[in-house]
Amino acid sequence: MKNELIKIKSILPLQKAPLVHCITNDITLETVANTILYLGGKPIMSSDTREFSSLFQSTDALLLNMGRLNESHEQSLSQASSLADMTKKPTVVDLVGYGITNERTKLGMAMARNHPTVIKGNTSEIRRFVGLPSLAKGIDGASSDQHDQALKDLILSLKQITTEYADTVFVATGKKDVIVQNDKHLILSNGVDELDKFVGTGDMVGAIITTLLAVGEDPWVASQFAISYLNVAAEKALSLTNGMENFRREVLNQIDLLGRNQQWATKIKYSNF
Amino acid sequence: MKNELIKIKSILPLQKAPLVHCITNDITLETVANTILYLGGKPIMSSDTREFSSLFQSTDALLLNMGRLNESHEQSLSQASSLADMTKKPTVVDLVGYGITNERTKLGMAMARNHPTVIKGNTSEIRRFVGLPSLAKGIDGASSDQHDQALKDLILSLKQITTEYADTVFVATGKKDVIVQNDKHLILSNGVDELDKFVGTGDMVGAIITTLLAVGEDPWVASQFAISYLNVAAEKALSLTNGMENFRREVLNQIDLLGRNQQWATKIKYSNF
Amino acid sequence: MKNELIKIKSILPLQKAPLVHCITNDITLETVANTILYLGGKPIMSSDTREFSSLFQSTDALLLNMGRLNESHEQSLSQASSLADMTKKPTVVDLVGYGITNERTKLGMAMARNHPTVIKGNTSEIRRFVGLPSLAKGIDGASSDQHDQALKDLILSLKQITTEYADTVFVATGKKDVIVQNDKHLILSNGVDELDKFVGTGDMVGAIITTLLAVGEDPWVASQFAISYLNVAAEKALSLTNGMENFRREVLNQIDLLGRNQQWATKIKYSNF
Numbered sequence: 015m016k017n018e019l020i021k022i023k024s025i026l027p028l029q030k031a032p033l034v035h036c037i038t039n040d041i042t043l044e045t046v047a048n049t050i051l052y053l054g055g056k057p058i059m060s061s062d063t064r065e066f067s068s069l070f071q072s073t074d075a076l077l078l079n080m081g082r083l084n085e086s087h088e089q090s091l092s093q094a095s096s097l098a099d100m101t102k103k104p105t106v107v108d109l110v111g112y113g114i115t116n117e118r119t120k121l122g123m124a125m126a127r128n129h130p131t132v133i134k135g136n137t138s139e140i141r142r143f144v145g146l147p148s149l150a151k152g153i154d155g156a157s158s159d160q161h162d163q164a165l166k167d168l169i170l171s172l173k174q175i176t177t178e179y180a181d182t183v184f185v186a187t188g189k190k191d192v193i194v195q196n197d198k199h200l201i202l203s204n205g206v207d208e209l210d211k212f213v214g215t216g217d218m219v220g221a222i223i224t225t226l227l228a229v230g231e232d233p234w235v236a237s238q239f240a241i242s243y244l245n246v247a248a249e250k251a252l253s254l255t256n257g258m259e260n261f262r263r264e265v266l267n268q269i270d271l272l273g274r275n276q277q278w279a280t281k282i283k284y285s286n287f
Numbered sequence: 288m289k290n291e292l293i294k295i296k297s298i299l300p301l302q303k304a305p306l307v308h309c310i311t312n313d314i315t316l317e318t319v320a321n322t323i324l325y326l327g328g329k330p331i332m333s334s335d336t337r338e339f340s341s342l343f344q345s346t347d348a349l350l351l352n353m354g355r356l357n358e359s360h361e362q363s364l365s366q367a368s369s370l371a372d373m374t375k376k377p378t379v380v381d382l383v384g385y386g387i388t389n390e391r392t393k394l395g396m397a398m399a400r401n402h403p404t405v406i407k408g409n410t411s412e413i414r415r416f417v418g419l420p421s422l423a424k425g426i427d428g429a430s431s432d433q434h435d436q437a438l439k440d441l442i443l444s445l446k447q448i449t450t451e452y453a454d455t456v457f458v459a460t461g462k463k464d465v466i467v468q469n470d471k472h473l474i475l476s477n478g479v480d481e482l483d484k485f486v487g488t489g490d491m492v493g494a495i496i497t498t499l500l501a502v503g504e505d506p507w508v509a510s511q512f513a514i515s516y517l518n519v520a521a522e523k524a525l526s527l528t529n530g531m532e533n534f535r536r537e538v539l540n541q542i543d544l545l546g547r548n549q550q551w552a553t554k555i556k557y558s559n560f
Numbered sequence: 561m562k563n564e565l566i567k568i569k570s571i572l573p574l575q576k577a578p579l580v581h582c583i584t585n586d587i588t589l590e591t592v593a594n595t596i597l598y599l600g601g602k603p604i605m606s607s608d609t610r611e612f613s614s615l616f617q618s619t620d621a622l623l624l625n626m627g628r629l630n631e632s633h634e635q636s637l638s639q640a641s642s643l644a645d646m647t648k649k650p651t652v653v654d655l656v657g658y659g660i661t662n663e664r665t666k667l668g669m670a671m672a673r674n675h676p677t678v679i680k681g682n683t684s685e686i687r688r689f690v691g692l693p694s695l696a697k698g699i700d701g702a703s704s705d706q707h708d709q710a711l712k713d714l715i716l717s718l719k720q721i722t723t724e725y726a727d728t729v730f731v732a733t734g735k736k737d738v739i740v741q742n743d744k745h746l747i748l749s750n751g752v753d754e755l756d757k758f759v760g761t762g763d764m765v766g767a768i769i770t771t772l773l774a775v776g777e778d779p780w781v782a783s784q785f786a787i788s789y790l791n792v793a794a795e796k797a798l799s800l801t802n803g804m805e806n807f808r809r810e811v812l813n814q815i816d817l818l819g820r821n822q823q824w825a826t827k828i829k830y831s832n833f
Contacts, residue, residue, distance in 0.1 A: 041316045041332055043587045043628075047759040052804045056700055057759070059587055062630040065661045082316075084335040084359075086630075115338045154329055213320040213330070257540035258325045267803035314589045314605055355589075357608040357632075388611045427602055486593040486603070530813035531598045 019279055022239050025231060026273030028054035032074035032228030036221065037061050037090050039081030039110065042214035045266070046077075046221045052270040055225040061090040066097055075228035076103050077220055078125055080118060081110035088121055099128035104227035108220040109135035113142030130182060131233045132223055136216060137168065137188035144171035154210065160188040168192060169199045183233040185223070187216060190285055191241045195234050202238065203285040204245035206252050212262040218269075219244055242282045247272045249281070292552055295512050298504060299546030301327035305347035305501030309494065310334050310363050312354030312383065315487035318539065319350075319494045325543040328498040334363040339370055348501035349376050350493055351398055353391060354383035361394055372401035377500035381493040382408035386415030403455060404506045405496055409489060410441065410461035417444035427483065433461040441465060442472045456506040458496070460489060463558055464514045468507050475511065476558040477518035479525050485535040491542075492517055515555045520545045522554070565825055568785050571777060572819030574600035578620035578774030582767065583607050583636050585627030585656065588760035591812070592623075592767045598816040601771040607636040612643055621774035622649050623766055624671055626664060627656035634667055645674035650773035654766040655681035659688030676728060677779045678769055682762060683714065683734035690717035700756065706734040714738060715745045729779040731769070733762060736831055737787045741780050748784065749831040750791035752798050758808040764815075765790055788828045793818045795827070 034055045038046055043059055050057040060069055076098050078091050098105040107130040112122040122143065126133055135143065138150030138159045146167060150156035158164070165188075172184050172194040186192040191202040209215045219240050226236035247268035248261075255261045272278045307328045311319055316332055323330040333342055349371050351364050371378040380403040385395040395416065399406055408416065411423030411432045419440060423429035431437070438461075445457050445467040459465040464475040482488045492513050499509035520541035521534075528534045545551045580601045584592055589605055596603040606615055622644050624637050644651040653676040658668040668689065672679055681689065684696035684705045692713060696702035704710070711734075718730050718740040732738040737748040755761045765786050772782035793814035794807075801807045818824045 040313055040586055041320055044591065044759060045317065047587055048805070048808070051757050051759060059628055061628070062663070064631075064663050065629070068661050082332055082334070083338070085337075115341050117335070117337055211324050213317060213324060256544070258543035259321070259536055259540035262321070263536065263805055263809065266805035270804035271802070313586055314593055318590065355605055355607070356611070358610075388614050390608070390610050484597050486590060486597060529817070531816035532594070532809055532813035535594070536809065 023276040023279045035073040036077040038079035042217045045214045049218045049221045075224045076105045077224040079108040095125040095128045105130040106132045106224045109139045112139040132183045134185035137186045140186035201285040203283045246281045296549040296552045308346040309350040311352035315490045322491045322494045348497045349378045350497040352381040368398040368401045378403040379405045379497045382412045385412040405456045407458035410459045413459035474558040476556045519554045569822040569825045581619040582623040584625035588763045595764045595767045621770045622651045623770040625654040641671040641674045651676040652678045652770045655685045658685040678729045680731035683732045686732035747831040749829045792827045
């Protein structure tokens with residue numbers, strides 16, 4: 015863990031500005047693009063399947079976020095996912111709304127099978143992905159899916175399916191955040207409740223992981239970094255502001271500011287049961 | 288009125304977090320979603336017709352906003368409107384741009400006939416809806432449509448058509464805001480001119496009404512609350528900031544903060560001719 | 561130049577609120593709409609080809625921005641461009657991503673041939689447009705395309721092609737900004753590096769130029785104004801804030817505030833080689 019902390023501290027500033035291709039929901043397009051820019055990456059927000067083969071020649075990583083699904087978005091995600099598998103493009107799949115409709119379940123499963131580097135979702139989405147029951151309604155995570163026993167079950171289930179998903183890193187976000195890869199797991203417990211009260215925090219975590227994959231970071235380290243960086247940024251933002259919109263703005267602001275001082279990483283809280 | 292004020296004061300904090308399904312324009316998707324979240328609701332921004340029948344099983348209310356119309360958005364609005372009528376889902380129709388093109392007029396009329404709980408628009412849109420002349424250009428309201436005599440005509444016309452729209456609450460926003468249901472009406476006069484100088488304030492009013500319908504509030508009370516809450520939030524925001532973008536941000540911030548103290552409701556200004 | 565400065569100083573406040581029709585990318589829809597509103601214009605963000613002929617009867621100018629291209633966006637841009645040519649609507653074409661894919665090159669060229677009032681892009685996009693090599697990757701400008709010799713080549717090439725584009729004003733943005741019309745050119749050197757670190761600054765320049773065309777300003781003056789106004793706003797915003805999201809917000813805020821005092825224009829820096 016100590017070595018990983020040293021790695022995490024040294025990630026920012028990025029040594030180059032990678033091209034991060036995002037196929038993502040149109041609710042938070044601007045916020046996701048700015049998150050990547052504030053970290054030092056260059057976002058390309060193209061969902062036009064006609065452009066994929068030429069874009070893939072210069073992009074460094076790919077984000078596939080299935081929020082606000084529709085037929086056109088589904089086609090873009092599906093084709094890019096196949097192309098990423100063929101070209102071994104580092105890829106993050108964000109299973110937004112997995113299991114709440116047949117379309118999302120089918121698409122999410124198809125993208126998961128295309129060997130993405132990281133598969134993420136909130137705890138309820140990942141529970142549904144591994145076949146555990148979930149009490150969540152809508153696209154948000156249910157708190158009942160986040161108790162310690164529920165997380166233990168989730169980690170166990172993820173470790174069982176990693177035989178089918180060798181090396182893929184699974185990220186389940188919630189009050190506590192879980193990362194699983196093959197037979198290892200990690201629980202992180204930073205963050206504030208207010209992160210669930212504006213739209214796009216999950217999208218931002220996906221964008222941060224993708225930006226780090228785009229500069230060649232290890233996905234296990236990149237996932238730890240992304241979750242912790244957003245959570246610590248939120249802790250700081252909450253202490254500086256009053257009111258949700260000011261908090262939201264300051265979280266984005268801290269995406270830029272926090273990493274200027276490596277000491278942010280000393281705030282990371284690892285958790286055990 | 289006193290009883291209504293007591294009801295209005297007791298609305299926040301919401302007793303549960305309702306699922307609010309929004310089919311709305313893609314200019315202010317993020318702002319509308321955050322407005323609902325800041326009030327304590329959970330937005331679902333799906334416009335995918337394939338998902339409607341399963342989503343309708345868990346959503347508590349529906350917003351149909353015809354801003355930035357296109358064929359795909361039109362289909363989503365049209366199908367959801369029919370489904371809402373069949374399933375008696377509490378529904379707000381926002382007639383953005385009604386009367387400025389044939390497509391919007393036809394669609395707006397069709398949605399209005401599907402027994403929505405609330406029909407809203409700016410004064411110029413609602414004037415065109417009831418067949419009165421309007422001098423507005425573009426999607427904004429014209430000031431000439433907002434003089435007292437013009438408002439009197441509008442109220443009279445709305446009361447005449449309520450025979451066809453029994454129980455539907457009509458909301459016309461402008462310098463003064465008008466609410467009509469069957470044979471009763473109400474005029475509210477809070478707010479600041481700056482609310483017309485950023486995009487999405489009308490969308491936010493629609494989102495607030497829908498969130499309140501989603502927790503079972505009466506549509507007459509919900510409409511009063513939504514108009515007054517945004518207007519008083521704007522009055523406060525204007526007093527705290529300098530410059531339109533700071534004002535805009537603070538209006539959103541006050542959506543969260545204002546209701547923490549019930550005294551906000553004492554600022555509501557009812558108006559007579 | 562002195563006469564132009566006097567004109568530039570007198571542009572704000574706008575004498576009327578023009579209708580500005582924007583067919584633009586859906587990443588920065590809200591930001592572009594607010595930019596126009598803060599300047600005193602009224603944006604109409606319709607991309608629905610069915611609405612164009614009726615909208616064109618009341619709109620004062622047209623923005624065609626080919627960011628986040630897809631087939632539907634391409635059709636909207638293409639049809640509006642033809643209609644603008646036929647009806648002599650003042651039009652700004654923003655060549656976002658020109659040359660990075662075949663679709664964008666073909667569409668950009670087609671729109672350029674329809675006699676737009678202004679053609680803009682970043683330095684790398686405009687280099688590709690005139691047939692010069694560019695080292696940029698993605699949709700951003702490469703710094704190697706912005707050295708003095710590179711700018712000299714660009715100006716020379718633009719002056720050569722103006723025989724085919726009589727009277728069209730070309731705007732190439734970068735560290736230094738270049739404006740060319742027929743045989744005259746101008747180099748401006750305000751601005752801060754941080755403008756490249758959030759999404760939409762190019763879109764905002766296009767929106768500002770279009771708003772000024774919509775009130776009848778000369779395109780040469782409008783282009784100078786737009787570039788300088790955003791750049792000086794950014795210089796001010798940077799001095800007032802810490803962190804990229806606060807900077808971004810304050811740039812938007814200054815779009816409203818800066819022009820309240822004509823002295824902003826004394827900060828404009830003209831440059832020579």
